[in-house]
Amino acid sequence: MITRTRLTNVSHGQAALNAGVLATQVQLFDNVPVGGASMTFERNAEIYGEGESADYVYKVLSGSVRAYRVLSDGRRQISAFHLPGDVFGIEPGKEHSSSAEAIDKATVLVVRRSAVFNSADSNSDVARHLWSITAAELKRSQNHALLLIKTAKERIAAFLLDMSERLAVKGFVELPMSRQDIADYLGLTIETVSRTLTLLSEGSTIQFLASRRIVLRNASQLNELNA
Amino acid sequence: MITRTRLTNVSHGQAALNAGVLATQVQLFDNVPVGGASMTFERNAEIYGEGESADYVYKVLSGSVRAYRVLSDGRRQISAFHLPGDVFGIEPGKEHSSSAEAIDKATVLVVRRSAVFNSADSNSDVARHLWSITAAELKRSQNHALLLIKTAKERIAAFLLDMSERLAVKGFVELPMSRQDIADYLGLTIETVSRTLTLLSEGSTIQFLASRRIVLRNASQLNELNA
DNA sequence: CGGGGTCTTGAATATCGTCAATCGGCGTGG
DNA sequence: CCACGCCGATTGACGATATTCAAGACCCCG
Numbered sequence: 001m002i003t004r005t006r007l008t009n010v011s012h013g014q015a016a017l018n019a020g021v022l023a024t025q026v027q028l029f030d031n032v033p034v035g036g037a038s039m040t041f042e043r044n045a046e047i048y049g050e051g052e053s054a055d056y057v058y059k060v061l062s063g064s065v066r067a068y069r070v071l072s073d074g075r076r077q078i079s080a081f082h083l084p085g086d087v088f089g090i091e092p093g094k095e096h097s098s099s100a101e102a103i104d105k106a107t108v109l110v111v112r113r114s115a116v117f118n119s120a121d122s123n124s125d126v127a128r129h130l131w132s133i134t135a136a137e138l139k140r141s142q143n144h145a146l147l148l149i150k151t152a153k154e155r156i157a158a159f160l161l162d163m164s165e166r167l168a169v170k171g172f173v174e175l176p177m178s179r180q181d182i183a184d185y186l187g188l189t190i191e192t193v194s195r196t197l198t199l200l201s202e203g204s205t206i207q208f209l210a211s212r213r214i215v216l217r218n219a220s221q222l223n224e225l226n227a
Numbered sequence: 228m229i230t231r232t233r234l235t236n237v238s239h240g241q242a243a244l245n246a247g248v249l250a251t252q253v254q255l256f257d258n259v260p261v262g263g264a265s266m267t268f269e270r271n272a273e274i275y276g277e278g279e280s281a282d283y284v285y286k287v288l289s290g291s292v293r294a295y296r297v298l299s300d301g302r303r304q305i306s307a308f309h310l311p312g313d314v315f316g317i318e319p320g321k322e323h324s325s326s327a328e329a330i331d332k333a334t335v336l337v338v339r340r341s342a343v344f345n346s347a348d349s350n351s352d353v354a355r356h357l358w359s360i361t362a363a364e365l366k367r368s369q370n371h372a373l374l375l376i377k378t379a380k381e382r383i384a385a386f387l388l389d390m391s392e393r394l395a396v397k398g399f400v401e402l403p404m405s406r407q408d409i410a411d412y413l414g415l416t417i418e419t420v421s422r423t424l425t426l427l428s429e430g431s432t433i434q435f436l437a438s439r440r441i442v443l444r445n446a447s448q449l450n451e452l453n454a
Numbered sequence: 455c456g457g458g459g460t461c462t463t464g465a466a467t468a469t470c471g472t473c474a475a476t477c478g479g480c481g482t483g484g
Numbered sequence: 485c486c487a488c489g490c491c492g493a494t495t496g497a498c499g500a501t502a503t504t505c506a507a508g509a510c511c512c513c514g
Contacts, residue, residue, distance in 0.1 A: 069373060071454045077376050079369050092362035097369070120354065127347065127354040134361045135319035141368040142306050142324070146296060148375035149304050149414040152470070179493060187376040189471055194494055210479085211493060227298045379502065406461060419502055421462055438461060438510085455514100462509070470501085477494065484487085 028059050028087065028111045029129045036111035041102035047089075050099045054091040056110050060084045063106025064176040068184065069098045078185040080140065081177065083166050087133050103176050148187045150227065155186040156196045157225035160206065164216055171219065175212040255286050255314065255338045256356045263338035268329035274316075277326045281318040283337050287311050290333025291403040295411065296325045305412040307367065308404065310393050314360050330403050375414045377454065382413040383423045384452035387433065391443055398446065402439040 028036055038061060041047055047058065050069060058065075065082040079098055082088045090113075091097060102108075120127040147155050159182065163173045175182070183190045197214075200206045205222060207215040216222060255263055265288060268274055274285065277296060285292075292309040306325055309315045317340075318324060329335075347354040374382050386409065390400045402409070410417045424441075427433045432449060434442040443449060 069369075071373075071377075073454050075376065075454070077373050079372060090362070092359055092366055097366055120358075121351040124348040124351075124354065127351065127358070131347075131354070131358045131361060132319055134358060134365060135317070138361060138365040138368055139319055139324055141365055141372060142296075145306060145368060145372045145375060146298075146304050148372060149302065150298075190493080191472080191495085192470060195470095198494075227300050227302070405459095416503060417461080418463085418504085422502095425462075457514090458512095460509100460511080462507105464507080465505090467504070468501105469503085470499105472499075473497090475494105475496085477492100479492085480490090482488085482490105484485105 028057065028109060028116065029126065029133075036109045036115075038107055038109050040105065040107045043102060043104050045102050047100040047102060047108065048096050050096055052096050054089065054094060054096045055113050056089060057087065057113050057116050058089040058100070058111075059087045059109040061107040061109055063108075064103040065100055065106055065108070066103050066177065066181060066185075067098045067100045076184045077187070078181060079144065080137075081163075081181075081185065088137075090130070090134060090137075103181065144185075152186075152188055152192050152196045153199070154225050154227060155188065156193065156200065157205075157222040159186060160214065160216060161219070161222050161226060164219075171216045173214050173216070175214065179211075255284065255336060255343065256353065256360075263336045263342075265334055265336050267332065267334045270329060270331050272329050274327040274329060274335065275323050277323055279323050281316065281321060281323045282340050283316060284314065284340050284343050285316040285327070285338075286314045286336040288334040288336055290335075291330040292327055292333055292335070293330050293404065293408060293412075294325045294327045303411045304414070305408060306371065307364075308390075308408075308412065315364075317357070317361060317364075330408065371412075379413075379415055379419050379423045380426070381452050381454060382415065383420065383427065384432075384449040386413060387441065387443060388446070388449050388453060391446075398443045400441050400443070402441065406438075 036059075041063075047065065048054070048056075060082050062084055064084075065086075065088065066078050067080045067082065067088060068076050068078040070076050080088070081103070082100075089096065089100060116126070116130065120130050147158055150158070160173060163175065164171070167173055177185075179190045179193050182188075183193045186193065188196075197206070197208075201208055203221075205216075205218045207217050209215060263286075268290075274292065275281075275283075287309050289311055291311075292313075292315065293305050294307045294309065294315060295303050295305040297303045307315070308330070309327075316323065316327060343353070343357065347357050374385055377385070387400060390402065391398070394400055404412075406417045406420050409415075410420045413420065415423075424433070424435075428435055430448075432443075432445045434444050436442060
């Protein structure tokens, strides 16, 4: 399953940061005094690249973001989809171990990593919050790994349920990402994703309004698939 | 791929904790004043179970530990193997989201979760360390997910290289875990693991001294597989 | 030596991947 | 306003990789 990714090179440095900045009162963490600047990224624009210095931490304000790694032969693994409210880009090391791109037009709060860490040193609330976000991400990652041992049908079901929950519109999902993105997240091919969705639709577990607008007709059936 | 797991019920409560305790100066984190008690678990003994209250944090002193989750139909996913020096059992929530068992006879340092967190509140070094352990675990989990999209040969190669590094005996690994454990970690069946190892052996990439004692004859070949 | 668990090997099958063609929605421009 | 073209999604036929089911070998411990 080899998927070569077109790279839209819209990386940002200091200059870009200053360019797209909006004054903001939005906080990285709730109730915690770490401010930042907001930036908007176009569809498929790179937010950061694997190996780049991890000087900033991000929070999705609107739109959606994919984090991914690419193997030497072009296979791409999407490790997470980040939706509004999600914090991302926090790394254990000095460098980003994955890349991040806007899936659609996305606005993101950008905070200097050092600001967060300094704040954590003197304020245990910030430290606690920082830890709990990382721990939650760990849990998500473990759930993701759990997905990857399941059958195609189960993966799709779990994906739809997850998206439905996170997008918080009960019984309906408007997917921001392409079939290819879904495939790379679930460790499947685009064809298998498409076929499996068609199957679920034929069994009237789901219903398509459009290819990315899906009604969950039978959520309990999806849950059963979610072994 | 259904693997029902025999459960050796050797869970521990307060009583067990007090029973197996050894006085110890060993620290949970390096250079950080959070002590604890050590306990020894027999092969296949449960250290904690999914859903149990996560009151303790652990560090492997000797032996090895598997952390895993079981799906309703019996499929088991091993999320991590913990070797001496590894901290495990830290959870974002109140409950353990996975189970942990000793793979072989294992001695483990046990520290009250509350002690660690209280210490983190007043000591930013502890807080930093706590975060960095969690973040490192996140990175490991992401690497694990990356494994699961590869071919069987690539997964086995990556696994052997990882174990070789972590066991720190260059060019040779003595595996503590069974083929079934490896299979459940790599998202393969025991037969595929066995066959793939045989293949690597036939291509003289590796050499068996015994089924769990393996010489890495050609590490660069393994690295190439590690796409 | 014997027995139980672990591991290996074999043959048949199933699921998912690959390759290829077509469909369909959408924006653009004539 | 309709036609064209493009990109994303679907569908089909075929093939490969890993699973399943089954049998037997190996090995350690008693």
